[in-house]
Amino acid sequence: MSSSAQKHDVFQAIADPTRREVLRLLAEKERPISEITAHFPMSRTAIAKHLQVLSEAELVSGQKVGREKIYRLHPEPLTELKQWLSFYEKFWENKLSILKHIVENAADHRLQVIKPEETDNN
Amino acid sequence: MSSSAQKHDVFQAIADPTRREVLRLLAEKERPISEITAHFPMSRTAIAKHLQVLSEAELVSGQKVGREKIYRLHPEPLTELKQWLSFYEKFWENKLSILKHIVENAADHRLQVIKPEETDNN
DNA sequence: TTGACATGAAACCAAAAGGTTTTATATAAT
DNA sequence: ATTATATAAAACCTTTTGGTTTCATGTCAA
Numbered sequence: 001m002s003s004s005a006q007k008h009d010v011f012q013a014i015a016d017p018t019r020r021e022v023l024r025l026l027a028e029k030e031r032p033i034s035e036i037t038a039h040f041p042m043s044r045t046a047i048a049k050h051l052q053v054l055s056e057a058e059l060v061s062g063q064k065v066g067r068e069k070i071y072r073l074h075p076e077p078l079t080e081l082k083q084w085l086s087f088y089e090k091f092w093e094n095k096l097s098i099l100k101h102i103v104e105n106a107a108d109h110r111l112q113v114i115k116p117e118e119t120d121n122n
Numbered sequence: 123m124s125s126s127a128q129k130h131d132v133f134q135a136i137a138d139p140t141r142r143e144v145l146r147l148l149a150e151k152e153r154p155i156s157e158i159t160a161h162f163p164m165s166r167t168a169i170a171k172h173l174q175v176l177s178e179a180e181l182v183s184g185q186k187v188g189r190e191k192i193y194r195l196h197p198e199p200l201t202e203l204k205q206w207l208s209f210y211e212k213f214w215e216n217k218l219s220i221l222k223h224i225v226e227n228a229a230d231h232r233l234q235v236i237k238p239e240e241t242d243n244n
Numbered sequence: 245t246t247g248a249c250a251t252g253a254a255a256c257c258a259a260a261a262g263g264t265t266t267t268a269t270a271t272a273a274t
Numbered sequence: 275a276t277t278a279t280a281t282a283a284a285a286c287c288t289t290t291t292g293g294t295t296t297c298a299t300g301t302c303a304a
Contacts, residue, residue, distance in 0.1 A: 015137035020206070027210065034280060046263055067271040067280045075213040082207055084142070088149065089204070091197040156250060168293055189250050189301040261290070272279075
């Protein structure tokens with residue numbers, strides 16, 4: 001894994017469950033590497049690499065203080081994900097999605113268009 | 123890549139830019155594999171594998187009609203992503219985030235609490 | 245019925261991902 | 275001064291990923 005540059009984006013960064021858990025831990029509070037490592041069944045080196053991927057995606061940053069390196073969450077890049085998601089939300093969240101579902105099951109529902117004037121005689 | 127089961131989740135599925143583009147194409151309309159392939163500089167086989175990953179994540183489904191296999195978008199699993207994201211939104215979207223920003227720049231802003239009675243003399 | 249088209253399936257490959265262990269270095273504590 | 279702690283860096287390993295090529299099969303069209 002490389003030095004610092006854009007080799008990993010936010011989509012890749014959150015693809016790994018370990019990294020998502022690291023983010024969750026850092027959401028609570030900032031922590032040194034060793035403390036983060038204590039939560040996982042793997043070596044400190046492995047966690048350090050995960051932190052590097054997260055760091056490349058700019059989701060975390062580490063600051064050296066004394067002999068420790070304190071990492072903390074940097075949630076801003078997640079807005080990119082949110083934007084990406086928002087495009088697809090219309091497919092399940094809004095009226096069209098409901099309409100689409102109804103149309104797809106038209107045979108069962110026996111759809112019937114009712115004109116406003118006819119609305120009161122049901 | 124395996125037969126059908128949960129080998130890939132939605133986080134992994136969207137990690138790859140090609141797959142995200144495939145999703146976007148299927149958001150427009152359902153399409154056969156060959157039509158999807160036409161949008162990419164890679165082989166049909168490669169695209170078929172990407173579709174399989176998306177299919178395992180249940181983001182798409184393919185139906186064979188005639189000699190074609192028509193794929194279409196299945197956006198529902200993205201709700202999982204949205205839920206995951208919502209946890210982090212409070213870190214940048216809400217009042218606390220704004221407050222945090224102000225506090226961090228307190229020296230520049232020279233913060234001043236103004237009581238309601240004083241509001242009109244500016 | 246003979247191609248052409250659309251896909252499926254398998255074998256293969258290089259690079260990246262996700263780990264490990266080992267060695268070195270700086271800082272803190274005794 | 276010595277030892278323990280916290281990290282960094284490098285070499286190495288295995289599996290997965292993202293792609294290829296090749297061959298087989300089903301379907302549509304002339």
